[in-house]
Amino acid sequence: MTTDRHLLKEHGVDHVYRVKELEESESYELFNWAAFNQACLPEGFAELSRQVVAYCGGLPLALELLGLYLHGSEVLKWKGVLRSLERFSIPSGQLVEALEKSFRYLSDEEKQIFLDIACFLIGMNQNDVLQTLNMSMQCTTLQISLLEDKSFVTIDENNKLQMHVMQQAMARDIVTRQSSKKTDQMSGYLPSNMGLFDRPPHASTTRLVRSADIKNIVERVTRFLDKTELFVTEHPVGVESCVEASTKLLNIQNSEDVLLLGIWGMGGMGKTNIAKAIYNQIGSKFEGRSFLLIIREFWETCINLVSLQQQVLCDVYKTTTFKIRDIESRKNILKERLAQSKVLLVLDDVNELDQLKALCGSYEWFGPGSRVIITTRDMHLLRSCRVDRVYAIQEMDESESLELFSWHAFKLPIPVEDFAAHSEDVIVYSGRLPPLALEVLGCYLSDCEITEWQNDSDFRKCTKSFK
Known part of the structure; x- marks a missing residue:
């Protein structure tokens, strides 16, 4: 077992099995066991749990440690944790420590590029990133490839760089701590070789920084910061x-x-x-x-x-x-x-x-x-x-309601064949529930057998509780 795919390539292993993130229902179950010592959610914590689980993005380590961190806590602490996660700040020191273990094994160049990407370049095309970092094209391409092999970044089908939200939060935490220790060394974790200070040739002026250089720094950093997007929802139906x-x-x-x-x-x-x-x-x-x-x-x-x-x-x-x-x-x-x-x-x-x-x-x-x-x-x-x-905001139509429900009940945009008729009955009988209720209802029914869907009394009791 390893976090480094490059190591497996070098040793010529025959097959590689990549462990994937947990599915939504699995994430809920693991988190609930850690936070509540039970598989089901207690009353009053459904929406709070949904938001925390969404930020964890199927990462078992985050689900378990955040669940343990919130175990036995009042609603006020839960809301504080969500505000921290919204700001890409990890409230659990134990989780930060666990995430940083892998970071420590990166080379200095890999660390620098990882922090650049996490803080400024998520969602950008890889080719644009290579130009932005202003390093050797071949060197940077290699470092990004190594970061991908070590599961620090992913490159999607549009050649854009992506990263797990918890890794972004870890990176920002590292930058914050470094900045507080070295406030007088502003270039410490800015993007590599940005041309921050072009030194004048004469000794008498070596401590001066031209206003054009400062303006360039401000403009580029501000542009990077504006790349940061807010997490919307995993399935933005409608x-x-x-x-x-x-x-x-x-x-x-x-x-x-x-x-x-x-x-x-x-x-x-x-x-x-x-x-x-x-x-x-x-x-x-x-x-x-x-x-x-x-x-x-x-x-x-x-x-x-x-x-x-x-x-x-x-x-x-x-x-x-x-x-x-x-x-x-x-x-x-x-x-x-x-x-x-x-x-x-x-x-x-x-x-x-x-x-x-x-x-x-x-x-x-x-x-x-x-x-x-x-x-x-x-x-x-x-x-x-x-x-x-x-x-x-208008109510979702039946097709949108069915699609959103299906994503959470079956992890697909349409119902599984054996459940198609029952799913349509859910949408009709529930009277076009709000999106949030459809998500929760879909997650609830995702673990139910078809016999439970077919039982009319159980089905009506279930959908009625979400009205």
Whole structure:
């Protein structure tokens, strides 16, 4: 057994079996045993568990250690863990230590390229990455190939570099720790050979850095940071059409006015996923952007909008130098700063007007061409803050509902033949459940035998519980 496929190639082994990530149902079972000492979810933890399992991406080590980390914890700690994962930060020190073991065996060049890719280059074409890193083409190609053999990166069918979310989080944790130790050595983990400081030839000027060099650094690093995309969902059924309709309402191409868009729908309809997909698609068109996730839950548990205000500034300006002490006296900081830029701001799951007053007080807060997206279950709130346009999420049609259900019940876009009729009955009888409920229902039924599906009383009891 080994994590290094290159080693197996060198020794000429006859066959290689690659261990794959766990399937969704297996992931739930392993996580549940670690977190709850049982295979089934206790009441009140279904959605929290689903989000944690999604971030683990079928990695048994992450599922087990995060489950143990959360074992016996209250809901508040679970929400804190999810906020950490959303920021690509691993809350469990034991998991960080386990992931870093393999990293330590990389060569210095491999470590550097791995950190470059993890922090800046995920989702980029391999050819573009080779040019961006500005190293020997042959050398870099070899290093990326070795990283792929050692399971640190993958190259998809479109020749784009991908990486497990836990490895991205590990890389960022390493960079953060290195930066805190050597704050005066800014080039330590920036992309290799970026041409940071071209030294002048004369000794009297060797300590000067030309403004053009600094501008180049800022522009390139900012462009790299803008490559980071938010995780949407593994099976984005129906999301694309919603994103297309919402983006048209934003009128990005033709308007220099500030525009507020509300995305409205009941819980579980996929508002957050739609907002994330829009953010990923159009974010690069703005000078700065920020996505504040699940403000309602943050407000209920922390009641600390100061940190949210600070996050907006840090996201938009890529710095942590802003210090905000209280909400009211510091609204002017947001207004003065954001008014200088074309900004994309997404406020997710808002449920109180005070939240909007603190984070996007008026149109004057934002520079020309800025866009603010607000997701909420409360239409009255959108009317109160006078948004320009509202996208109301519609129920999925039967074909979309069946596809989403099938992905979670069978790991396929259509039902398995023996279950086709029963699956259609689920969709009809459930009355077009919201996407989240269909996902949970599909996972629940994925472990059931066909006899259980055929039992009318059990079937009705199951689907009724998700209404």
